[in-house]
Amino acid sequence: MRISVIGCGYLGAVHAACMAELGHEVIGLDVDERKVADLAAGVAPFHEPRFPELLARGVESGRLTFTTDPSLIADAQIHFIGVGTPQQQGRLGADMSYVDQAIATIIEHTAAGEDGVPVLVAGKSTVPVGTAQRLADRLDVSGKPFLLAWNPEFLREGYAVKDTLHPDRIVYGLSDDVARGEQAKLLLDECYAKLLAEGAPLVVSNYPTAELVKVAANSFLATKISFINAMAELCDATGGDVTRLAEAIGYDDRIGPKFLQAGIGFGGGCLPKDIRAFMARAGELGVDEALTFLREVDAINLRRRDRAVALAEEAICGLEGKRIAVLGITFKPDTDDLRDSPALDIANRLWDRGARLAIVDPAAAPRLNERRPEFETPATVEEAVAGADAVMVLTPWKEFVDLDPESIRGLVNQPVIIDGRNVLDPRRWHDAGWRYFGMGRGVSVW
Ligand SMILES: NC(=O)C1=CN([C@@H]2O[C@H](COP(=O)(O)OP(=O)(O)OC[C@H]3O[C@@H](n4cnc5c(N)ncnc54)[C@H](O)[C@@H]3O)[C@@H](O)[C@H]2O)C=CC1
Numbered sequence: 104m105r106i107s108v109i110g111c112g113y114l115g116a117v118h119a120a121c122m123a124e125l126g127h128e129v130i131g132l133d134v135d136e137r138k139v140a141d142l143a144a145g146v147a148p149f150h151e152p153r154f155p156e157l158l159a160r161g162v163e164s165g166r167l168t169f170t171t172d173p174s175l176i177a178d179a180q181i182h183f184i185g186v187g188t189p190q191q192q193g194r195l196g197a198d199m200s201y202v203d204q205a206i207a208t209i210i211e212h213t214a215a216g217e218d219g220v221p222v223l224v225a226g227k228s229t230v231p232v233g234t235a236q237r238l239a240d241r242l243d244v245s246g247k248p249f250l251l252a253w254n255p256e257f258l259r260e261g262y263a264v265k266d267t268l269h270p271d272r273i274v275y276g277l278s279d280d281v282a283r284g285e286q287a288k289l290l291l292d293e294c295y296a297k298l299l300a301e302g303a304p305l306v307v308s309n310y311p312t313a314e315l316v317k318v319a320a321n322s323f324l325a326t327k328i329s330f331i332n333a334m335a336e337l338c339d340a341t342g343g344d345v346t347r348l349a350e351a352i353g354y355d356d357r358i359g360p361k362f363l364q365a366g367i368g369f370g371g372g373c374l375p376k377d378i379r380a381f382m383a384r385a386g387e388l389g390v391d392e393a394l395t396f397l398r399e400v401d402a403i404n405l406r407r408r409d410r411a412v413a414l415a416e417e418a419i420c421g422l423e424g425k426r427i428a429v430l431g432i433t434f435k436p437d438t439d440d441l442r443d444s445p446a447l448d449i450a451n452r453l454w455d456r457g458a459r460l461a462i463v464d465p466a467a468a469p470r471l472n473e474r475r476p477e478f479e480t481p482a483t484v485e486e487a488v489a490g491a492d493a494v495m496v497l498t499p500w501k502e503f504v505d506l507d508p509e510s511i512r513g514l515v516n517q518p519v520i521i522d523g524r525n526v527l528d529p530r531r532w533h534d535a536g537w538r539y540f541g542m543g544r545g546v547s548v549w
């Protein structure tokens with residue numbers, strides 16, 4: 104099929120490359136010239152495992168192209184919308200201007216109309232419930248035979264290719280006009296034929312359900328993380344160990360072990376802004392009470408950052424003039440994404456309180472240098488920890504989780520390790536002569 108993907112960021116570029124991998128002819132459209140130049144040359148503009156190979160293969164095959172010229176999307180049978188929906192400045196709600204602009208571009212440049220063959224607009228961006236119907240109404244008055252479906256995306260950064268090619272489920276939100284809904288479904292079925300044949304579960308619903316599925320899923324994940332972080336607060340107050348607690352409750356099938364990693368909390372370009380936009384939308388709909396718990400989820404999450412700064416301050420008796428090695432600055436491993444990164448927020452606060460920082464991150468140093476050129480970004484852990492008064496693991500990249508406490512013990516000024524993600528073995532670090540501090544692991548190292 105001929106497909107366009109409007110917006111080629113972390114979601115859109117991966118979606119475009121994966122659709123080309125499925126055999127479709129794909130054109131990615133973005134307004135960012137630098138990004139498009141990289142993508143068109145087969146160079147990944149961000150860090151995402153497996154994406155570079157897929158991108159290069161697609162571009163070489165000629166099935167995958169990228170452009171800033173909207174006229175080139177004219178003959179696509181499906182236009183996927185993957186533009187950003189960030190939090191509005193100073194407000195909880197999502198900024199919908201990029202989605203509205205994308206729809207305007209599609210309406211203006213789609214060639215449909217002459218032969219009456221319908222063109223499907225498929226929304227992937229995460230949007231406030233009610234958006235799909237609003238956009239469908241707008242497409243309806245365009246005079247071109249558009250169909251609209253909402254097809255939310257559930258990929259995780261770091262696993263984006265795997266999640267797109269082997270999704271846990273595919274969701275279609277279709278028009279209440281049954282004939283048009285069925286036409287849209289046929290086009291999506293053709294697009295995802297291979298994934299469906301491989302057994303990906305398909306959930307078909309109306310627009311609001313599909314929009315709500317997406318924010319419900321992210322709200323549930325955020326709630327699970329804040330739940331375990333609330334337990335971490337209780338552990339800190341009582342001497343309990345939240346990692347043992349999570350292990351024990353996780354054995355219960357009804358609870359499950361995933362997303363129970365307590366630490367400095369969740370961040371990124373999605374979970375935080377999605378729960379806030381969901382609350383804002385509930386307020387507009389007059390059902391804000393249904394989601395007041397999300398306010399608490401957000402508050403617990405933000406307290407984790409305060410806790411990490413306080414822990415560092417307590418551990419090394421003040422921050423002014425102290426040298427801290429920060430291991431990991433992205434919001435999670437296997438990405439270079441710094442959007443709402445708890446690690447970066449904590450680093451900023453340590454800096455504001457007079458600490459000197461050496462930050463090492465396997466993927467994000469160039470992005471960090473652009474944003475905070477004053478931060479030192481040595482290339483290796485050994486350089487970062489040299490002379491440090493504390494070492495803080497803030498993002499659980501594998502190389503930090505596997506760090507040998509013996510090998511760096513001799514390099515630091517004070518052997519203080521702060522495990523912001525509870526990924527290190529306290530006993531191992533203790534036995535190697537370190538003072539270990541976790542997030543809700545009590546005062547004991549056992
Ligand atoms: N990043 C992720 O893992 C996931 C993101 N989402 C959702 O997908 C959407 C996109 O997220 P990301 O890819 O992370 O954002 P991003 O910021 O990485 O990418 C958005 C892209 O859209 C481009 N853009 C903006 N306006 C445009 C226009 N009028 N025409 C063409 N391109 C335009 C931007 O230049 C940018 O490259 C958001 O709604 C997000 O919530 C959903 C699931 C996963």
Ligand SMILES: O=C(O)[C@H]1O[C@H](OP(=O)(O)OP(=O)(O)OC[C@H]2O[C@@H](n3ccc(=O)[nH]c3=O)[C@H](O)[C@@H]2O)[C@H](O)[C@@H](O)[C@@H]1O
Pocket residue numbers: 229256257258259260261321324328361362363364365366367368369370371372373374434435
């Ligand atoms: O809508 C989105 O953009 C995506 O948001 C999340 O994906 P992502 O933001 O890539 O990352 P997650 O793996 O969910 O992690 C989010 C944050 O929670 C933190 N986290 C995760 C798990 C955990 O147990 N504890 C914890 O603190 C991570 O470190 C990270 O900061 C969802 O997992 C995806 O399904 C969704 O598509």
